[in-house]
Amino acid sequence: MSVWNYLSNHMGLFATVVIGAVAYYGIRKDQKASEEAVKVLNKAKKSGMTDPFTLHPVIDESKCLGCGSCTEVCPEGDILRLVDHVSTLVSPSKCVGHGECAANCPNGAITLVFGTKKVGFDMPRLTVNYETNVPGVYIAGELGGMGLIRNAVKQGRLAGEHACTQIKGSSPDTDTDVFIVGAGPAGFAASLAAIAANRRYICIDQNTLGGVVNNFPRQKVVMSHPAELPIIGKMKFVQNKISKEELLQYWLGVRAKTGLQIREQVQFEGFTTQNGVITVRTSAGPVTTQKLILAMGVSGSPRRLGLPNEDLPKVAYRLIDPEHYRGKRIVVVGAGNVALEAAKMLGHPKYENEVIFLVRGKAIDRANDENREDIEKMAKAKMLSVWFESQVKEIHPERLVIDQGGTLASLSNDFLFVFAGADKPYAQLSSLGIKIEKKFGEALRSTG
Ligand SMILES: Cc1cc2nc3c(=O)[nH]c(=O)nc-3n(C[C@H](O)[C@H](O)[C@H](O)COP(=O)(O)OP(=O)(O)OC[C@H]3O[C@@H](n4cnc5c(N)ncnc54)[C@H](O)[C@@H]3O)c2cc1C
Incomplete structure (x- = not known):
């Protein structure tokens, strides 16, 4: 019997094997992706970064088609992933509220909300x-x-x-x-x-x-x-x-x-x-x-650290021109994108600064992947240092006292940049009669 004859006689079997192999490969790939997603989620849980800081998606599992459209469109990268074919917010604290996920869900399974059931989020009461x-x-x-x-x-x-x-x-x-x-x-x-x-x-x-x-x-x-x-x-x-x-x-x-x-x-x-x-x-x-x-x-x-001497000229809350800082020892505080971008600029070798980037927690969990990876690469190349579980305890004209994982260290420095977000002027709005309310994971009324 020729090979051709053999194949035509066993075509059904052959097709079944090919389809089975493709299906197996597909399922295995999905499983692996799902396992990876769970790892990312567990990492966020371990470092306590489970609360979103702003507008973020909530997924209705009964409506999610598992198509992954939402996971691909997020400009911040790895924030939504599929776990067992259901879209899951695996890096809640990195979400900055683009809302592309909701806009691209073909089945209306995503609602954008502020706050969570446990953590309220203040905002003015607004109509649509x-x-x-x-x-x-x-x-x-x-x-x-x-x-x-x-x-x-x-x-x-x-x-x-x-x-x-x-x-x-x-x-x-x-x-x-x-x-x-x-x-x-x-x-x-x-x-x-x-x-x-x-x-x-x-x-x-x-x-x-x-x-x-x-x-x-x-x-x-x-x-x-x-x-x-x-x-x-x-x-x-x-x-x-x-x-x-x-x-x-x-x-x-x-x-x-x-x-x-x-x-x-x-x-x-x-x-x-x-x-x-x-x-x-x-x-x-x-x-x-x-x-x-x-x-x-x-x-x-801008939110301050609330420490004595915070008004010293060496303390800054924004970076406009990194050109002004050359050959200095600079401490940068914060874990969001703004802090990372500032540390990246100040740490560029052409400025010859010594940059120490202080992160309160165990990981950089509030920034997008691009910024985080850049910082990791720079730290590896010794262009800057990242100190985890560290925070400023005292500010003095020539030095800072840093609490590094429970141990106090004195660190001489020229500048301290603080990027801790901003306090919303809601007390002023309230005094003008504007109602401020706490949102506990409620949907946006004003979608526009
Ligand atoms: C460092 C940094 C980087 C960012 N990067 C990005 C980015 O890459 N992409 C992005 O989409 N968003 C980014 N953002 C966020 C974005 O810039 C803001 O969300 C956006 O500018 C908000 O616009 P706004 O008009 O509401 O307020 P603002 O841009 O803050 O403008 C408010 C204006 O009101 C004026 N004002 C305030 N109080 C008074 C007063 N009492 N009387 C008169 N005038 C007053 C201020 O002078 C200001 O000009 C970034 C923010 C920061 C801080």
């Missing part, structure tokens, strides 16, 4: 249009609890558009129709919405256009997914990456094109409302308006 409980007063951008440029632009646009549609006819009884506080991404988009709606508007900023982006380190690569600006349309960048300088330049171009006016160096001090008229108190005097959009971000109040 970003209006607070005080009629006519809106909150957009990071002040509302959600970070990222794209979210700020979207919320600013939606709040601005809604505020404009709520103004009936012309309103000569007030100085302006819409008053916008902050010219960061949210305030910028809200102001453009007012221009697009042909409304009178005033936008103030205690600094200038661009918000916290101005404070990013020089040449920082800004990650941002497409966001839609009123008048201009989609703001898209190559591979969703752009340098800080290019982004600011782009916004200046939009400002020139649209004639957007910003009253710079003017500070918001508060507001009162009476008979539907809002009186805004500013450092340049009071202004009456129909609608008020608060887009002040949270960068004004």
Whole structure:
């Protein structure tokens, strides 16, 4: 019998073996991926990093198709993985709230929430249009609890558009129709919405256009997914990456094109409302308006360590130009992306700094994979040192006292950079009558 005849006589058997082998290989691959995912999850549990810090996904297992779409789209990398064919949040504390997972789930199995059942998350009570409980007063951008440029632009646009549609006819009884506080991404988009709606508007900023982006380190690569600006349309960048300088330049171009006016160096001090008229108190005097959009971000109040001597000039809460630091011994505190990016820049060999990066826990668990891997490589190449389970206990002009795993050590240093996030100015908002509520794993009402 020829080989051909033999094969045709046993075709059924042959096909079964091939299909079986492929299926076995597929199942084994899935099992391995699942086991890897459990390892990542256990690692997060072991280091106590099980609570997300911001908006994050909750997966409805009964709806999850196990297709893995959500695991592939996360810009932060390894945050969702499939465990036994169900999408699972394996690195909760690394999630920064892009929301791509929910947007890409084909079966609506993902809900984005703030806080968990155990850990509450403070945020202003907002309607789906970003209006607070005080009629006519809106909150957009990071002040509302959600970070990222794209979210700020979207919320600013939606709040601005809604505020404009709520103004009936012309309103000569007030100085302006819409008053916008902050010219960061949210305030910028809200102001453009007012221009697009042909409304009178005033936008103030205690600094200038661009918000916290101005404070990013020089040449920082800004990650941002497409966001839609009123008048201009989609703001898209190559591979969703752009340098800080290019982004600011782009916004200046939009400002020139649209004639957007910003009253710079003017500070918001508060507001009162009476008979539907809002009186805004500013450092340049009071202004009456129909609608008020608060887009002040949270960068004004960086979280401090709460130690004596924290006001010494050697302590800083942001890094703008690493060029200013050469041949210094620098301690960097924090475990999020901002801290890692600063340590990476300061540790570049061209600056000849000695950088010591202090991490409170046993692992770097709050940053994306790219930053973490870069830091690990730099530590291996002795370009910087990472001290785990370490925190600053005392600050002195020439030195710090560090608690390293229970042992106190004195460390001479030139600079201390603290990147511990920011305290949200909710006490001020509360005092103005805006309701702040705790979210315990509740879905976002304002999906927009
Ligand atoms: C170091 C760092 C790196 C980051 N990297 C990225 C990134 O790569 N990609 C990304 O998407 N996001 C990133 N973010 C987050 C992002 O920058 C913010 O989420 C976003 O800028 C929020 O926009 P916003 O308009 O709400 O607030 P902000 O950008 O903070 O703007 C608020 C504006 O309000 C003004 N203001 C505040 N208080 C007052 C007052 N009382 N009176 C008048 N004006 C006032 C401020 O001067 C400021 O201009 C980063 C943040 C930091 C700190």
